[in-house]
Amino acid sequence: MMRHIQSMYPSEDGNREARYELLGLFETVLTELDQLKDPNKMTLGAEPNLSSNYYQNIINEAVIPEKGFGTRKTVEELVKLAEGHRFLNRHYVANATPLPNNASIVGNLLMVLLNGNNLWDVDGTAAAKTEVQITSMMSDIVGYDKQKSGGFTTWGGQGAVFQSLRLAIATACPEANQKGIPQHLYAFCSELSHFSLYKSMEAAGIGTDHLVRVKTNHDHSMDLTDLREKMKVVIENGGLPVYILATLGTTDTFGIDDLSGIKQITDEIKTTYDLPHIYIHADSAMGGMYSFFNKYHFEENPLYFENEVLEVLSHYKSRFQELWHADSLVFDFHKLGQTPYTTSLFLIKDRTALQAVDLDPQETPYVGNRGFGSYHTSYTLECSRMGSSIPIYASLIALGVEGYQEILANYIRVSLAFRQKLTEAFPNVAVTNEVAPVTTFRFYPREIRYADEISGNITEKEVREINSYNEKIAETLGRYRDQTYFGSTKKQRYVYPTDSPSPVPLYVEKFYCVSPYTTLDVLDDYIDFLKKHIHSSDLIMREN
Numbered sequence: 001m002m003r004h005i006q007s008m009y010p011s012e013d014g015n016r017e018a019r020y021e022l023l024g025l026f027e028t029v030l031t032e033l034d035q036l037k038d039p040n041k042m043t044l045g046a047e048p049n050l051s052s053n054y055y056q057n058i059i060n061e062a063v064i065p066e067k068g069f070g071t072r073k074t075v076e077e078l079v080k081l082a083e084g085h086r087f088l089n090r091h092y093v094a095n096a097t098p099l100p101n102n103a104s105i106v107g108n109l110l111m112v113l114l115n116g117n118n119l120w121d122v123d124g125t126a127a128a129k130t131e132v133q134i135t136s137m138m139s140d141i142v143g144y145d146k147q148k149s150g151g152f153t154t155w156g157g158q159g160a161v162f163q164s165l166r167l168a169i170a171t172a173c174p175e176a177n178q179k180g181i182p183q184h185l186y187a188f189c190s191e192l193s194h195f196s197l198y199k200s201m202e203a204a205g206i207g208t209d210h211l212v213r214v215k216t217n218h219d220h221s222m223d224l225t226d227l228r229e230k231m232k233v234v235i236e237n238g239g240l241p242v243y244i245l246a247t248l249g250t251t252d253t254f255g256i257d258d259l260s261g262i263k264q265i266t267d268e269i270k271t272t273y274d275l276p277h278i279y280i281h282a283d284s285a286m287g288g289m290y291s292f293f294n295k296y297h298f299e300e301n302p303l304y305f306e307n308e309v310l311e312v313l314s315h316y317k318s319r320f321q322e323l324w325h326a327d328s329l330v331f332d333f334h335k336l337g338q339t340p341y342t343t344s345l346f347l348i349k350d351r352t353a354l355q356a357v358d359l360d361p362q363e364t365p366y367v368g369n370r371g372f373g374s375y376h377t378s379y380t381l382e383c384s385r386m387g388s389s390i391p392i393y394a395s396l397i398a399l400g401v402e403g404y405q406e407i408l409a410n411y412i413r414v415s416l417a418f419r420q421k422l423t424e425a426f427p428n429v430a431v432t433n434e435v436a437p438v439t440t441f442r443f444y445p446r447e448i449r450y451a452d453e454i455s456g457n458i459t460e461k462e463v464r465e466i467n468s469y470n471e472k473i474a475e476t477l478g479r480y481r482d483q484t485y486f487g488s489t490k491k492q493r494y495v496y497p498t499d500s501p502s503p504v505p506l507y508v509e510k511f512y513c514v515s516p517y518t519t520l521d522v523l524d525d526y527i528d529f530l531k532k533h534i535h536s537s538d539l540i541m542r543e544n
């Protein structure tokens with residue numbers, strides 16, 4: 001009986017038969033995926049019909065088989081899951097979702113095969129080692145002193161925001177961990193920052209009423225004058241600012257906050273009002289990878305980037321080289337870093353700060369704090385942790401600094417050309433963000449009104465009419481997403497129409513260049529796709 005069960009596992013002794021058994025299963029998966037691939041389509045095979053009763057049927061039918069299928073039959077069942085799945089080839093341009101590179105795929109596999117628990121180095125030797133390695137490597141990239149910095153992989157950019165908020169509270173109010181959170185703490189972020197902080201304010205118990213949203217500039221970065229004003233108002237009403245979220249690369253528009261400006265203002269306010277440390281977390285989940293250009297030699301230009309690409313990259317450098325000012329930051333490798341979910345690295349400038357949230361050794365009786373092992377992450381919110389530092393490490397050494405520079409520069413190259421082709425093809429489109437891996441654009445039923453919208457020289461009704469025009473276009477394009485999947489967002493930025501009491505968000509379309517297969521020579525296909533579906537649909541509103 002157990003012999004049969006044992007045959008479902010990797011071998012103990014490394015025998016060849018068991019190895020080839022496993023290899024055969026992998027081959028089945030890879031072959032099936034390859035058979036479903038079509039370079040002209042985004043979807044693997046036919047799309048599932050996600051009708052309203054789709055999940056109800058699944059609920060009705062789901063049952064664990066009394067007698068197991070065995071491994072081979074199970075793998076045959078598994079590969080059916082790929083049918084209709086979106087594949088991350090060049091036709092996926094909706095969001096920053098990468099096709100994981102081969103090194104990171106094998107890194108992930110090794111992580112699973114070793115199945116170390118990254119909670120403790122005795123249990124997760126490989127993950128602990130690579131976690132320390134990537135923490136040092138990325139500290140060097142952003143200008144942290146790796147002898148002082150610390151870091152760990154965690155549950156996404158969201159996790160990094162939550163952990164940093166927790167650190168900020170524990171640092172500013174050392175009693176908060178025992179007594180609960182005082183009622184006068186406040187956090188600040190730009191109105192275009194990710195909802196991660198909103199959720200963390202709820203979860204940490206500060207409450208979202210204590211989240212102050214700062215206006216943004218036309219380039220989608222935080223308006224520093226408004227930040228200063230709002231911090232002062234909070235303090236003068238008895239509040240204590242404990243946390244500022246600087247976003248380096250807003251999720252939809254890639255706005256990049258001026259971190260050294262933010263640091264200057266917080267220092268100035270801290271001194272003026274004699275406050276405890278105000279924690280700054282750089283939410284670099286989206287943009288952080290661009291710090292790979294902090295040490296690029298722009299004059300010699302060893303990778304021969306075009307002038308207009310260099311210009312964008314050197315502007316990025318001017319912002320990303322300030323990252324070291326932040327108390328902590330994050331890299332979402334599963335966005336622009338080309339690795340599988342979830343591979344996020346939370347980095348902290350001064351590792352001793354983690355003591356503020358570390359568990360007392362008495363609270364962790366069964367792991368760590370033993371005579372063996374010297375790495376125990378009792379300051380993370382997770383207990384058991386996956387070893388996602390392994391796929392990150394794999395990707396970093398496989399691509400190297402130059403490989404990442406090539407990929408990241410190509411996003412910009414393609415984005416620049418896309419913008420040009422788009423505006424040539426459509427007289428009624430405005431590109432609505434600065435050059436970035438993501439291009440946001442907005443169609444107008446008649447003449448382009450973007451300048452009027454951002455200067456407030458328009459009525460609310462007109463803005464909403466243009467919004468619904470763009471929403472219809474997004475829905476039309478979405479129907480053909482098995483061919484090419486464009487993104488859209490309901491809140492690219494806020495505008496302030498003449499007759500509106502409150503700000504109105506703009507609806508825009510999104511082209512996110514994130515695939516290594518999205519190159520200059522395939523750009524016409526995107527434009528053709530847009531032309532075909534925007535003109536063939538009955539969208540162009542005629543004058544009455």
Ligand SMILES: *Cc1c(COP(=O)(O)O)cnc(C)c1O
Pocket residue numbers: 155156157158159193194196247249250251283284285286332344
């Ligand atoms: C994506 C994103 C997040 C959330 O990251 P996850 O990895 O999805 O948890 C947070 N902030 C920004 C700016 C992001 O773009």
